[in-house]
Amino acid sequence: MAKLAGKKVLLLGERDGVPGPAMEACLKDSGADIVFSVTECFV
Template sequence: MGKLAGKKVLFLGERDGVPGPAMEACFKNSGAEVIFSVTECFV
């Protein structure tokens, strides 16, 4: 298990950058629990 095992994380993605679901996919096997993931437009 990694350093994030048992931790809760949230991802705030950006439309023109890295979207939330992409970050969530990267951390899928980290052992962390994703409690919120969203992609927003910060204009």
């Protein structure tokens, strides 16, 4: 995950897939700057 250190990240999660907060939790210790995280329903 060192490739994400210092990078700004936008996370778009899906309701029936992986939600945004779950991705945010996984990337929290990567050093990435999470500027936006959301869960949407793409139907």
